[in-house]
Amino acid sequence: MSLSVVIVGGLHADARRATVARLLADVPDGVVLHHDLATAAAGTVVRTVRDAGGVRSAGEAPLIDDCACCALREDLVPELRRLEDDGTTRLAIVELWDSVEPKAMTEVVVAGGLTVTGVITAVDPALLLPCLGNGDDLADVGLAAAATDRRTVADTFARQLEYAPVLAVVDSPEADDEDRELLAQLHPTARRVPVRGGHPAADASARAYASGTSPGPSELATAALAGFDVEAAAAAQHPACALLPAEADAHGVATFVWHRDRPFHPERLYAALEDLTCAAARSRGRFWLADKPDVLLHWDAAGGALCVESAGPWLAALPDAAWELVPPVRRAAAALDWHPEHGDCCQHLVFTSPGLDRDGLERLLEACLLTDAEYAGGRDAWKRLPPAFDTLLEV
Template structure:
């Protein structure tokens, strides 16, 4: 077992907090995730595991199991008013955690999420939903969000073009997410990653997967575990009571806008993995960008970020690629497009990040894209994207002319009918439709 030095336990973490600690485990491969859960239970007899089986969710039924190292404490089937993951989190997961914390405040909690649930959904529910009129954080301390990835299946999952509906594991009737989208979001939200087992291709390929995970989530600590030989005490030290969770950290699409790291620029190949960050002030020409969409993502495992188009200069355009599919959508208005008196409705962190990088002409508008791939050429990628920016002559034409450019993206990124003053510019937008999980 090994661990990276990233995201260590918080040095100033208080020891006076008597609330039970909650560790949230997610992962698309339940056998690996449950193996980590069992290991943590074996190391601490007082630890309580809560998990839900969503196999019958469509029928409005959820199977809840609560156990510790000694055995099963609860095994119940619950009927929900609405068969969706969000309802499960609100109506059973949070109340169960609150009930256990009240009944046995000396016992820490471990929540294992079903494979199709994204940890960010849990964080949102914990932040905004009340239990008996009070936040869940009055009763428990959310310590860490841990995502477990199975080394044997990770690359297949990242490259998959299947969606959850086709696989028969959709979280709701309107769940149109792709398998690869779920995997990357579980990885990117985590503050701790566990690479479980070995690649089918051997030790070198396992090391390549470790580098890939570090490039995808450079903010997360990483632990590598040999699935055949696990030291329970050591794994516990790496995963519990780390104080790594930062509830103020924005979602992945808003990270860069609020001044957080969006990705690491590591253009030199490490085990074949390359991570390239593209930043520019000039806007993209809509047609030229549209023409290279397939080309720039052809060899990518993941790309993400946001951009601005000359033809739609008011809109922050979100960019997410995984599993062979690119999703683009609106993240709201650039600050430069908002009346200044309405900036107070924008997150302080975003206003600060914009002020530090403000341009007299462009304002806060800029390109910020991260590309992560295997055996890719970052120089060629940069050359291709730079060729999509407006030329000097096009810049000289001015914004009114830019808006008249032929635009293949016209109508794709609506800002709504509201005036800019009424737009919430720091809310994540799901560019693939409603995300029930």
């Protein structure tokens, strides 16, 4: 029997457990593999393997370099290989610990020669905004995966949400239309699958499928076995070719897409960072600074905190011979934004939030661009502008 692996993650622990339970009920010969990183302070990570009948095995993996995630990486593939060699398991459900991000673990599993057929993030819509607004460090809430883990609750949850092509959305009596609309706008291309944990009709359907009397698998099981392209998923997260949301406005939630072909003045943008970062629950994209005209910069904000990073050169800054080394998906993305003078250099920022002040946000962004006179000075003059972002970029 060929082993399929599905990765299930998310900070919403109850939603994640309900999703795992539903998969276990829906797919015959499935097992759940889980590493509990909460014991990392004691120097170990606890691993359990269980099926519908209960715990099959349990063990411990020692920490590596004081990093629980490193221990997980070293232990995960050998355990999955044991399940594959056993030949009795159809689906291995890897239930990630709260703050573990699915991208890293999916790439580890694929690099280990195993087949990932699905990546799912479990979501309780009522907890969406509280998580995106939580700027606390993971270490402060007991969820850090290593002593050096500097991630926040908000940015971790945002990456968990946006990487997965499937969102398992649990029934939540506290969720309203605004919560569900926020989820839809944050990840509009995701397949959203309802999970009704404990619902008698769903339980009966699962039993029928397991016994062979049902016409087919549940929507969740189908999504878990549909297949997954790890390279396409990575490309969709890369700032140069990310699949960013489109304009939207419904149920009090809006997504504002701002696209311009003129660079930012570094000092004026830096002075506006706090207001821009706090203007939306989530903002992301790529941007262009006048004093670093050849560098593609990544904008990633959630929970009132902003991360700015260099993502390498714009394609327009590369010699023609180097284009053959660039992935086709990046060349295609650049072609969509290509400007006759500046190539792919541009501003492409997306802000999503309830109660978004689109007009105020647009005015603030426009004020940060080079003026006509500054723009006319050309690249040599731009490069002499004060380098306000060097500290953020650790230049």
